[in-house]
Amino acid sequence: MNSLLTLSEASRLINSGRALAVAGSSRALHALPRGNWIGGTSHYFIGPVGGVHSHDQVFVTDLSALGTVVFQSYGTETVNRIAPDTPDTGFSFVIIPAGSATLEAFANRPYTSDLFLKPVVGWISGVDLESTSAEAASVVDGRTASWHPNAAVVAHVTLPPGKLASISIIDPFEPATAHVLRFATSGFSATECTVDGKTQALASFLEANAYADGHLPLIGNFSGAQVNVSIRRVDPASRLVEFYAPVFSGVDYRLAKPTEGFAERFAAKIAARDTTNVVFSCNCILNYVHGRMEGKRTGHLLGPVTFGEIAYQLLNQTLVLLEIV
Amino acid sequence: MLLDSMQAIPDETHPCWQKLATHQVPNFAPKQLGLQFLFTRLSHENMSTLQKAREIHAFFVRYQRILTWEINELQRLRLV
Numbered sequence: 001m002n003s004l005l006t007l008s009e010a011s012r013l014i015n016s017g018r019a020l021a022v023a024g025s026s027r028a029l030h031a032l033p034r035g036n037w038i039g040g041t042s043h044y045f046i047g048p049v050g051g052v053h054s055h056d057q058v059f060v061t062d063l064s065a066l067g068t069v070v071f072q073s074y075g076t077e078t079v080n081r082i083a084p085d086t087p088d089t090g091f092s093f094v095i096i097p098a099g100s101a102t103l104e105a106f107a108n109r110p111y112t113s114d115l116f117l118k119p120v121v122g123w124i125s126g127v128d129l130e131s132t133s134a135e136a137a138s139v140v141d142g143r144t145a146s147w148h149p150n151a152a153v154v155a156h157v158t159l160p161p162g163k164l165a166s167i168s169i170i171d172p173f174e175p176a177t178a179h180v181l182r183f184a185t186s187g188f189s190a191t192e193c194t195v196d197g198k199t200q201a202l203a204s205f206l207e208a209n210a211y212a213d214g215h216l217p218l219i220g221n222f223s224g225a226q227v228n229v230s231i232r233r234v235d236p237a238s239r240l241v242e243f244y245a246p247v248f249s250g251v252d253y254r255l256a257k258p259t260e261g262f263a264e265r266f267a268a269k270i271a272a273r274d275t276t277n278v279v280f281s282c283n284c285i286l287n288y289v290h291g292r293m294e295g296k297r298t299g300h301l302l303g304p305v306t307f308g309e310i311a312y313q314l315l316n317q318t319l320v321l322l323e324i325v
Numbered sequence: 326m327l328l329d330s331m332q333a334i335p336d337e338t339h340p341c342w343q344k345l346a347t348h349q350v351p352n353f354a355p356k357q358l359g360l361q362f363l364f365t366r367l368s369h370e371n372m373s374t375l376q377k378a379r380e381i382h383a384f385f386v387r388y389q390r391i392l393t394w395e396i397n398e399l400q401r402l403r404l405v
Binding site for chain 1: 354355356357358359360361362363364365366367368369370380383384387388390391
């Protein structure tokens, strides 16, 4: 179902005709044969022995094991079609490159009746943080070996009768009680927000509270769900604060509490969950880096380490789980 | 007595859905992620209460099997 494989093992699986989602470095993905797969650039994985950085292995999710799979690609203008195209009795598995216009369009999709009625799960492809090359994050349609820096590759999966897809998240962070932030407009950046009801320059507030380095996210309260938004950078000239996912107007945000013993607390949260029916999970690169997760496991959950996670909508610094029940 | 979650849930005209759509039930805190997102997004959408109620009802119908906790909460709060 989910395996960290050598390139020869993955090639055999592709040649067997299985429908797959593959995470790997550009070099690794280029070495795979054409076939029934979609993929994205990812260089970090949670494997059976813990976090690993590899160019010689790929993380493979066997979607054929779950149902009938139809692959499709979407661009900036068509990404709104993903949820309507998702099967009524299934889910969609989505990979989109970090920093792309398609990702921004996906994150800013307007509300439609099927936005949360149909499960959409997936991850954001990224780059090798240890490489000095300027290689961009990309996705791949393995059927044609076509590479896209600005597209979403999607597997629409129809489940067998009686089965349901359920998406959940595990947030390693806890919100601090002090300060409630609200934004007047939704988007990937902001210069101002209200803090406890008073309008403030967001950059100054983050700097004064030692959050401007992006180590810790903002946590939005979505009817009880904690949704993390990571701080990408503060522009020193314009004082614009950029995020890795949009903030939403009308949602209360809090600062994440400082994280002593991050890996241990994260592991405890995972251990507290019943993960029997989990068929896919992915975890954020910022958790991997800040949590020093190389060589560390996340329970028995395996998956790619990603530059953003999709659980209906774009999330940051979150472990996403897909269960079939 | 709490209802079995597989028992038929009320149809879309039942007042419980409009109460949920208009946030008249502050103690109702869903646990299912899709429903949590739906509640939040609906609260900011310029739609009629009736349409919001229909969308919440549709979610409960489709995911009834995994909304045991939420359906029991509707019972506990005497909404149904």
